[in-house]
Amino acid sequence: MKLKIADPGDLEDGQAKSFRIVLKGRYVNGFLIRFQGTLFAYQNKCRHLPISLDYDDARFFDSEKRYLVCQTHGALYEPEGGLCIDGPCRGESLYAIALETNESGVYVETEGEGEI
Numbered sequence: 001m002k003l004k005i006a007d008p009g010d011l012e013d014g015q016a017k018s019f020r021i022v023l024k025g026r027y028v029n030g031f032l033i034r035f036q037g038t039l040f041a042y043q044n045k046c047r048h049l050p051i052s053l054d055y056d057d058a059r060f061f062d063s064e065k066r067y068l069v070c071q072t073h074g075a076l077y078e079p080e081g082g083l084c085i086d087g088p089c090r091g092e093s094l095y096a097i098a099l100e101t102n103e104s105g106v107y108v109e110t111e112g113e114g115e116i
């Protein structure tokens, strides 16, 4: 099933919002961002430890809104593609979540009841 996570114009550049879906029988936390006009979504999980990037406050960008950052250790990820360019997970990428966008909203696939 599809979960609507945003309206098409919801986020401005450098903004983010969290959501939760069910994948392979488990809840997975994700986040949606807009960067240079484009929407991206990733699982909210650092690639070096299975902890969230934010402190449950939807703060994913660094202060310049150029990179996504692990708030605990400072690892930096590229917003477009999720590649870690600095930190213990350098060279690995966040797990992307496919988006479907049309004039009625931005949707992600979930196997069960999701939430935003």
Ligand code: FES
Residues within 6 Å of the ligand: 046, 047, 048, 049, 050, 051, 070, 071, 072, 073, 074, 075, 087, 088, 089
């Ligand atoms: S958990 Fe990986 S850099 Fe923070």
